[in-house]
Amino acid sequence: MSKKLKVAVIGVGGIAKTHMPGWAASPDAEVVAGADVAANALQEWGKTNGVTRLFADPYDAIHDPEIDVIDICVPNMFHAPLAIAALDAGKHVLCEKPLAPTPSDIRNMIAARDRSGKMLMTAQHFRFAGVSRAMKREIDLGVLGDIYHARSWMLRRNAMIPTVGFTKNSLSGGGPCIDIGVHALDLTLWLMGNPKPVAVTGTAKNMLSHKPGQFSIWRSGPMPPPEDFDVEDFAAAFVRFENGATLVLEVSWFLHHDTMGEDMQIW
Ligand SMILES: NC(=O)c1ccc[n+]([C@@H]2O[C@H](COP(=O)([O-])OP(=O)(O)OC[C@H]3O[C@@H](n4cnc5c(N)ncnc54)[C@H](O)[C@@H]3O)[C@@H](O)[C@H]2O)c1
Incomplete structure (x- = not known):
């Protein structure tokens, strides 16, 4: 891969912390941005991980032209709207489980993936x-x-x-x-x-x-x-x-x- 994919993590709470070693180990991707509605947690996470591009509004991360991948680590009810917006903005999406709470949300996410041509993956890590x-x-x-x-x-x-x-x-x-x-x-x-x-x-x-x-x-x-x-x-x-x-x-x-x-x- 010629260029490292640039990742923004949305929601920097418990599970986002466990994603960071995986991203750090990847030769193909790097976390360059984070977004969270909790300002203090976001600042702390940025300091710990050496990430300076920090957004209070997750949609600013989604619409940042430098970002290739959105890693969604927020409570379940926000998964579908954020994933659909990210796919529509031309980003790949890794979304925490459950992909969404309802089948119709998930169908809408799959439709967004299909029209974007980007990848949508859920963090069902037990398979690995x-x-x-x-x-x-x-x-x-x-x-x-x-x-x-x-x-x-x-x-x-x-x-x-x-x-x-x-x-x-x-x-x-x-x-x-x-x-x-x-x-x-x-x-x-x-x-x-x-x-x-x-x-x-x-x-x-x-x-x-x-x-x-x-x-x-x-x-x-x-x-x-x-x-x-x-x-x-x-x-x-x-x-x-x-x-x-x-x-x-x-x-x-x-x-x-x-x-x-x-x-x-x-x-
Ligand atoms: N794969 C696993 O085994 C596993 C384990 C734990 C949690 N999870 C999943 O991860 C997701 C988050 O869980 P968690 O334990 O990290 O929760 P958490 O409460 O520790 O962290 C969630 C973070 O999201 C932020 N947030 C909330 N709403 C937001 C919004 N609209 N925009 C931006 N930021 C927002 C919160 O401020 C918080 O920092 C859930 O979907 C959960 O099911 C998966």
């Missing part, structure tokens, strides 16, 4: 883990035969990021189903060979987050109050695919289950 790739290789070699059923889960005892970006529906658009569930589901569908779903039934409940004494190991102190925690804390689904295969998905931020083997327990 060594164990996932090794499993995929075995499956593709036929070691498991035909996959006719899958159980997919990400069940946490008491571990969620207790900030409104995750717990308030107007910012997150959903709870663990689209937070950790998208990771489990993406990995499972990929391992199954991406069969076409034909029917889905599901449930989503908030049973535990409002109980007194509830806590997350991510932060000491109480949960956000109920008015700021209006997404589910548990979800389950049953999916049937065109090829006859089926899948069960279970996700929770607060399932106080016994440890049923390391594969079932995240924290």
